[in-house]
Amino acid sequence: MMARPVTNPEPVLKARGLVKSFGRVVAMDGADFDLMPGEILAVIGDNGAGKSTMISALAGAVRPDAGEIFLGGEKVAFHSPMDARSKGIETVFQGLALAPALTIVDNLFLGREYRVPGVRGGLFRLLDRPRMREEARKHLSDLGLMTIQNIDQVVETLSGGQRQGVAVARACAFGSKVVILDEPTAALGVKESRKVLDLIKDVRDRGIAIVLISHNMPHVFEIADRVHIHRLGRRVAVVRPSEMTMSDAVAIMTGAMEPPAGQPAD
Amino acid sequence: MASNDLPQFASTDTRLSRRVINVLHGNPTIIPLFVLVLGLAVFSSVVGQRFFHPFNLSLVLQQVTIIGTVALAQTLIILTAGIDLSVGAIVVLSSVAMGRLAMDHDLPPGLALALGIAVGSGCGALNGFFVTMIRLPPFIVTLGTWSVFNALIQFWSGGETIRQQEIEASAPVLQWTGEALRMGAARLTIGSLLMLLLAGLLWYVLNRTAYGRHVYAVGNDPNAARLSGIATRKVLFTVYLLAGTICGFAGWLLIGRIGAISPLGGAMTNLDSITAVVIGGTSLFGGRGSIIGTLIGALIVGFFRNGLALAGLDVLWQEFTIGFLIIIAVSFDQWLRRIST
Ligand SMILES: Nc1ncnc2c1ncn2[C@@H]1O[C@H](COP(=O)(O)OP(=O)(O)OP(=O)(O)O)[C@@H](O)[C@H]1O
Numbered sequence: 344m345m346a347r348p349v350t351n352p353e354p355v356l357k358a359r360g361l362v363k364s365f366g367r368v369v370a371m372d373g374a375d376f377d378l379m380p381g382e383i384l385a386v387i388g389d390n391g392a393g394k395s396t397m398i399s400a401l402a403g404a405v406r407p408d409a410g411e412i413f414l415g416g417e418k419v420a421f422h423s424p425m426d427a428r429s430k431g432i433e434t435v436f437q438g439l440a441l442a443p444a445l446t447i448v449d450n451l452f453l454g455r456e457y458r459v460p461g462v463r464g465g466l467f468r469l470l471d472r473p474r475m476r477e478e479a480r481k482h483l484s485d486l487g488l489m490t491i492q493n494i495d496q497v498v499e500t501l502s503g504g505q506r507q508g509v510a511v512a513r514a515c516a517f518g519s520k521v522v523i524l525d526e527p528t529a530a531l532g533v534k535e536s537r538k539v540l541d542l543i544k545d546v547r548d549r550g551i552a553i554v555l556i557s558h559n560m561p562h563v564f565e566i567a568d569r570v571h572i573h574r575l576g577r578r579v580a581v582v583r584p585s586e587m588t589m590s591d592a593v594a595i596m597t598g599a600m601e602p603p604a605g606q607p608a609d
Numbered sequence: 610m611a612s613n614d615l616p617q618f619a620s621t622d623t624r625l626s627r628r629v630i631n632v633l634h635g636n637p638t639i640i641p642l643f644v645l646v647l648g649l650a651v652f653s654s655v656v657g658q659r660f661f662h663p664f665n666l667s668l669v670l671q672q673v674t675i676i677g678t679v680a681l682a683q684t685l686i687i688l689t690a691g692i693d694l695s696v697g698a699i700v701v702l703s704s705v706a707m708g709r710l711a712m713d714h715d716l717p718p719g720l721a722l723a724l725g726i727a728v729g730s731g732c733g734a735l736n737g738f739f740v741t742m743i744r745l746p747p748f749i750v751t752l753g754t755w756s757v758f759n760a761l762i763q764f765w766s767g768g769e770t771i772r773q774q775e776i777e778a779s780a781p782v783l784q785w786t787g788e789a790l791r792m793g794a795a796r797l798t799i800g801s802l803l804m805l806l807l808a809g810l811l812w813y814v815l816n817r818t819a820y821g822r823h824v825y826a827v828g829n830d831p832n833a834a835r836l837s838g839i840a841t842r843k844v845l846f847t848v849y850l851l852a853g854t855i856c857g858f859a860g861w862l863l864i865g866r867i868g869a870i871s872p873l874g875g876a877m878t879n880l881d882s883i884t885a886v887v888i889g890g891t892s893l894f895g896g897r898g899s900i901i902g903t904l905i906g907a908l909i910v911g912f913f914r915n916g917l918a919l920a921g922l923d924v925l926w927q928e929f930t931i932g933f934l935i936i937i938a939v940s941f942d943q944w945l946r947r948i949s950t
């Protein structure tokens with residue numbers, strides 16, 4: 344494979360040599376990662392390959408034992424999920440990170456609520472609820488997630504797809520550069536999966552780079568611009584869906600086939 | 610049941626049952642309120658006019674002042690999916706501290722009062738430390754500290770009661786909460802007013818500040834809260850601290866209520882506070898419940914006791930009825946949780 348021209352853009356998010364062990368389990372073993380601007384990068388790998396651990400490190404939820412993370416070419420170290428969020432990396436964690444008994448608005452703004460200006464907000468910590476509701480409504484309708492609806496509904500009364508929609512809306516509502524989605528369609532039926540995939544494409548079309556972890560190969564090959572294949576705690580290949588068949592990708596993922604030479608591609 | 614149409618947030622399932630469930634989810638105080646109103650209706654028809662007499666109503670309010678205040682503290686803890694078995698001991702320890710500091714150590718009564726409340730804060734901080742730093746289950750921690758605080762009560766008080774006249778002579782401010790404003794036949798004590806004021810304050814904190822939303826989120830799903838960027842341990846610790854402080858404050862109300870300072874003051878407070886919280890619709894599993902519900906819960910306990918007594922029934926039927934109410938409340942919460950997932 345020929346070297347690509349040097350005009351390649353800088354990755355928005357990049358990691359080199361990430362290592363993380365939990366006791367004796369090595370969840371990340373020198374994992375590399377590159378996310379290009381405006382792309383949907385799918386991350387595939389067997390159960391326990393370390394995908395969630397890797398994106399948790401990128402999202403500030405797990406502190407790697409070793410390795411480096413670069414955001415827009417600059418080296419960063421995240422101390423908390425809030426830290427990563429404030430730098431534009433939003434994550435929908437596996438199994439969702441919503442508080443089911445809180446309302447849609449509460450969830451959208453959880454951890455970054457607006458307070459009213461002046462003494463009432465400063466001294467009395469009064470939340471600016473009208474502003475949050477208005478923005479919540481705007482975000483949801485921007486994403487086509489809303490007809491007439493009740494944003495004061497508690498999340499647990501929503502369907503799985505609706506919840507996922509709220510989680511995705513939260514992830515891309517705050518001027519984020521990168522949105523990471525860990526198995527967003529895992530618990531959904533066919534139709535609801537469809538909606539979420541469309542939503543993901545929508546978000547990409549707004550210029551946000553997306554990392555999508557999924558076990559669903561047809562989904563991956565349908566919407567990903569590139570596919571990052573993860574195996575035994577590290578990246579073994581990056582392929583383009585147009586240049587590889589699904590079964591070959593799965594074979595690489597399970598170790599039944601050697602990754603193509605010259606990998607990983609950029 | 611799941612809507613297949615993601616963009617359509619408007620519930621597509623408009624069946625009455627689902628709508629009712631949604632309403633109950635959004636307004637957890639409806640059921641307790643219903644029970645309270647039903648109870649009032651039944652008692653007034655059985656007992657007659659005496660029940661709604663202003664004097665009787667204000668008497669019930671006095672009777673639930675201590676329980677209500679402690680239940681407010683307990684609500685905060687239970688919202689985080691915890692439980693505090695030491696609240697009753699903190700109340701008494703704080704009141705003993707106020708009395709002893711003012712009497713034995715001749716501190717100015719105002720200072721003794723402040724330090725007594727601070728003792729409550731210290732107890733809460735100790736609970737919070739074990740729960741958040743050592744990560745022990747709240748049940749175990751507070752069972753342990755309940756015993757520790759009780760020992761401190763016995764040690765500090767020497768098992769002796771400080772009599773009403775002594776307090777009246779040297780530290781009347783400690784009894785101030787027992788003073789009553791007369792409005793016709795009603796006697797509204799300062800303590801009852803302070804409890805209502807505190808409830809208003811806590812309602813504001815829980816519903817109108819980010820901290821309050823975080824308390825709910827931590828109780829609802831600590832992992833989700835942490836991943837949302839909430840400092841969960843800080844929230845938990847401050848909840849225990851705040852609860853301890855409120856119990857310290859309740860120590861002051863207790864002195865006003867009984868006039869004297871007794872080391873045996875708050876034996877029933879622990880269970881009664883949990884009862885009020887649970888009957889008020891707050892879930893023992895955390896993240897669900899309200900301050901208003903707890904006030905209603907405390908009133909239900911108060912009015913059922915009072916009404917059953919006025920109806921001439923033996924005390925044992927009060928316990929019997931309250932016990933049933935607890936079981937019904939918890940079953941209802943379980944049911945609501947099950948159908949929503
Ligand atoms: N907090 C943790 N404590 C202990 N072990 C962990 C922890 N998180 C992950 N692991 C282990 O690290 C390995 C990688 O887990 P990870 O969740 O990253 O895999 P994954 O690729 O996301 O799998 P899946 O597809 O099933 O979600 C697994 O063996 C897992 O058991």
Ligand SMILES: [Mg+2]
Nearest residue numbers: 394395396437
């Ligand atoms: Mg995973």
